[in-house]
Structure formats: C-alpha cells, structure tokens
Amino acid sequence: TAAIITPDFRVLSAVNDATWSRDHTSMHESYAQRLRDPSLALYVAYADSRPVAAGRLEMPHNRSFAGLWGGCTVAAYRGRGIFRAVVAARWAEGRAHAGAVRGVRALVLRRLGGVP
Numbered sequence: 001t002a003a004i005i006t007p008d009f010r011v012l013s014a015v016n017d018a019t020w021s022r023d024h025t026s027m028h029e030s031y032a033q034r035l036r037d038p039s040l041a042l043y044v045a046y047a048d049s050r051p052v053a054a055g056r057l058e059m060p061h062n063r064s065f066a067g068l069w070g071g072c073t074v075a076a077y078r079g080r081g082i083f084r085a086v087v088a089a090r091w092a093e094g095r096a097h098a099g100a101v102r103g104v105r106a107l108v109l110r111r112l113g114g115v116p
Contacts, residue, residue: 009035012042015054019072043089045073045082052077057090059097066094066101 009031016027034040039060045053055071068090073083094101 009042011044011051012054012056015044015051015074016070016072018074019054041090041093043086045086047077047080047082053082053086055086055090057094059094064098064100066098068094068101 013027013031017023031040031042039058041057041059043055043057044051053071053073056069057066058069059066068087071083071086071090073086091101
C-alpha cells in the first residue's frame with residue numbers, strides 16, 4: 001500500500017531524479033526557497049518504505065483554481081494506482097482551497113469521480 005505525506009522537498013526531488021533519470025538541481029533550489037510558502041504543497045507516495053511517486057500542488061492566492069504539477073511514478077511501481085492516489089490527494093486539497101483544479105488529465109479525474 002502507498003502512504004501519501006507532504007515530504008521534505010529533497011525526497012520529492014529524488015523521486016523526480018529516479019523517474020526521469022536527470023538532474024533536478026534547479027527544482028531543488030526552487031522548492032528550498034518556497035518551503036514556508038502556503039501556496040505550495042508537495043506530495044510523495046511511499047510503497048515498501050520507499051518514495052516511489054511525487055507531485056506538487058500550486059494554490060496561487062490570486063487565482064480561482066489550484067494547479068496539479070510535476071506528477072511522476074518510478075517505473076517499477078507504475079500500474080498499481082499509486083499515481084492515481086497522489087492525484088486524488090492533491091485534487092482534494094486543491095478543491096478545498098480553491099474550489100477548482102487544473103492541470104489534471106481528464107481520464108485520471110474521471111476515475112476519481114471528478115469532472116475535467
């Protein structure tokens with residue numbers, strides 16, 4: 001099973017590095033500068049005690065919607081519903097905050113009972 005928590009930004013960055021096989025140093029620096037920013041929420045899903053999926057939620061103060069960005073899952077853990085769980089957690093927080101969410105693929109939203 002997967003557990004979703006708001007992580008240390010370095011864990012989220014490590015999941016991105018493992019998923020995309022490239023360096024995300026600029027992303028690390030960006031998140032480090034925004035750790036106390038209430039308009040940013042970071043999510044990591046753990047399976048087998050390992051961080052295996054990640055994503056972020058942007059909730060700009062001057063917008064009527066929240067945005068889901070940067071979702072990814074390590075290849076060995078795809079097809080288990082983990083990405084869907086990360087989307088669901090971010091979608092729920094985004095809707096609670098802004099009432100609407102953007103940046104989500106229509107198919108994933110439909111599976112979660114949402115309207116794209």
